Every structure is written in C-alpha cells, then in structure tokens.
Amino acid sequence: GAVVSQHPSRVICKSGTSVKIECRSLDFQATTMFWYRQFPKQSLMLMATSNEGSKATYEQGVEKDKFLINHASLTLSTLTVTSAHPEDSSFYICSAPGPKGTEAFFGQGTRLTVV
Amino acid sequence: GENVEQHPSTLSVQEGDSAVIKCTYSDSASNYFPWYKQELGKRPQLIIDIRSNVGEKKDQRIAVTLNKTAKHFSLHITETQPEDSAVYFCAAKPGSARQLTFGSGTQLTVLP
Numbered sequence: 694g695a696v697v698s699q700h701p702s703r704v705i706c707k708s709g710t711s712v713k714i715e716c717r718s719l720d721f722q723a724t725t726m727f728w729y730r731q732f733p734k735q736s737l738m739l740m741a742t743s744n745e746g747s748k749a750t751y752e753q754g755v756e757k758d759k760f761l762i763n764h765a766s767l768t769l770s771t772l773t774v775t776s777a778h779p780e781d782s783s784f785y786i787c788s789a790p791g792p793k794g795t796e797a798f799f800g801q802g803t804r805l806t807v808v
Numbered sequence: 809g810e811n812v813e814q815h816p817s818t819l820s821v822q823e824g825d826s827a828v829i830k831c832t833y834s835d836s837a838s839n840y841f842p843w844y845k846q847e848l849g850k851r852p853q854l855i856i857d858i859r860s861n862v863g864e865k866k867d868q869r870i871a872v873t874l875n876k877t878a879k880h881f882s883l884h885i886t887e888t889q890p891e892d893s894a895v896y897f898c899a900a901k902p903g904s905a906r907q908l909t910f911g912s913g914t915q916l917t918v919l920p
Contacts, residue, residue, distance in 0.1 A: 725906050734895075734913075735912070735913070736897065736910050736912045737852070737910045739907060742906065784849075786852075790906065795840045795857075795901065796842060796854055796857065797842070797852075797854075797899075797907075799851040799852050799853075800851060801850070801851050802851055804849070
C-alpha cells in the first residue's frame with residue numbers, strides 16, 4: 694500500500710516559537726494532502742487541505758496565519774504552527790489519497806506539546 | 809457538506825463476543841465508506857471499506873454492511889480479541905469530494 698511519512702513524531706516547544714511538521718508521500722505522488730487535528734478521545738478534525746502548487750484551503754475557524762501550509766512538491770506538504778501557545782498542544786496528523794484516489798493513507802502523527 | 813454520525817461512542821464486550829458499530833451519513837452522493845482502527849498515539853489504519861454498489865463485504869472476522877436507502881452502514885467484528893481494543897472511525901466520501909468525512913469514533917474495549 695501507499696506510505697505517508699510524517700515527522701517529527703513528537704515535539705516539545707516553548708510558547709511563542711514556531712514548529713514545522715512535514716508530511717511526505719513516499720511511493721506515490723499526492724497533489725492533495727489533508728491536515729487534521731485530534732484532541733484526546735476525539736475524532737479527526739479537518740484543519741485544511743493542502744494543494745500542490747496553489748494555496749491551501751482552510752476549514753472554517755482555522756487561522757490561516759497561525760497554521761501555515763506549504764505544498765511545494767508532489768510528495769511534500771508542511772504545516773507550520775506559528776507563535777505556538779499551550780492551547781495548540783495536540784495530535785496533528787496528515788493524510789493523502791492513495792493512488793486509487795479514495796482510500797486515505799495517514800502519516801504517523803505528531804504529538805505537539807507547547808510549554 | 810457530508811455529515812457522519814457514529815454510535816456508540818464507547819463499547820465494551822467480552823472476549824469472543826461480537827461488536828457492532830453503526831454510522832449514518834447525510835449526503836446521498838457518498839459512494840465510499842471506509843472504516844479505520846486507531847490505537848492510542850498511532851495513525852488510523854484502514855481495516856475494511858465498501859463502495860455503494862455493494863451491500864456487504866467481509867474479511868475474516870470483520871464485515872461491513874451498507875444500506876443506501878437508509879443511509880447507514882455498520883461494522884461487525886466477530887469473535888473479538890483483546891487486540892481489537894482501539895478507537896474505530898467510520899467515514900464517508902461523496903464521489904465529487906476529495907476528503908473523507910469522519911464519524912466521531914467508537915472506543916472499543918474487549919475484556920479478557
């Protein structure tokens with residue numbers, strides 16, 4: 694099956710700093726990638742859709758300037774949490790549609806802790 | 809857009825019993841319905857999926873049924889084992905959409 698690799702798996706940062714999370718499709722090209730946020734014992738909440746070569750599409754209520762998304766190539770999308778605050782602490786996970794276009798393949802997720 | 813509701817939110821069963829998780833969807837154009845299993849701190853993994861041209865699909869102890877008229881689909885796990893304990897998510901995707909819409913998840917606990 695298709696493989697999506699996400700890094701880092703865990704990160705602890707100080708309040709006010711920025712953190713970059715990478716999501717790579719290893720054996721297929723992904724013109725679209727999705728970024729989710731997951732709180733403990735809750736579902737996957739779509740934050741934004743990353744589009745290769747164009748601007749990301751953000752879901753309602755998600756701050757574009759705080760969660761910067763870049764999809765510079767067909768295999769890499771990045772999410773940068775800018776000026777992080779403790780309330781940004783969460784599990785962030787990316788996914789990409791597989792070669793068949795339907796099934797979603799997920800990255801390993803990133804546990805972000807802002808202290 | 810699509811809206812997916814999932815029940816129950818928690819489910820405990822004895823080892824060897826069956827578990828059933830149900831989901832309903834709102835968009836009649838949805839034609840793809842996957843189920844994901846997520847263990848604590850890990851990525852969701854696809855365990856089974858069904859398309860709208862099929863009413864039932866089975867893979868060993870796991871089966872999914874789809875009722876297009878009623879717009880609901882269910883996951884059935886038979887002969888449950890402790891390693892089945894995890895959070896299970898259903899999802900739906902209209903043919904025109906790029907992303908899946910997920911249900912709220914079900915925490916399944918299989919008691920030894």
